[in-house]
Amino acid sequence: MSKVHQIKFVKLNKTIDIIEGESILTSSNNQGLKLPYSCMQGMCTTCMAKIIKGEIKYIHPPDPNSLTKEDIDNNMALLCIATPLTSLIIEELED
Numbered sequence: 001m002s003k004v005h006q007i008k009f010v011k012l013n014k015t016i017d018i019i020e021g022e023s024i025l026t027s028s029n030n031q032g033l034k035l036p037y038s039c040m041q042g043m044c045t046t047c048m049a050k051i052i053k054g055e056i057k058y059i060h061p062p063d064p065n066s067l068t069k070e071d072i073d074n075n076m077a078l079l080c081i082a083t084p085l086t087s088l089i090i091e092e093l094e095d
């Protein structure tokens, strides 16, 4: 059985369920959110957001040039290639 995790987006003030193994970005947008994206491959950082609480893992590794050390230290993640391992609280970036 697939595990389902609750994902809260603080700025949108929405909480949705995402199945472990699915892309956070794809699943969110399939559920009516309008999160920004472009490449869907972990390269462009359009989908970057801050993980306030919880753990993610990458479905495939991000492009080594996409996230800076500062981004990683700040818990930034690329939602297009990330899946939840626990319930999450995510802060979207200002656009």
Ligand code: FES
Residues within 6 Å of the ligand: 036, 037, 038, 039, 040, 041, 042, 043, 044, 045, 046, 047, 048, 066, 078, 079, 080, 081
């Ligand atoms: S959409 Fe390009 S890195 Fe996620």
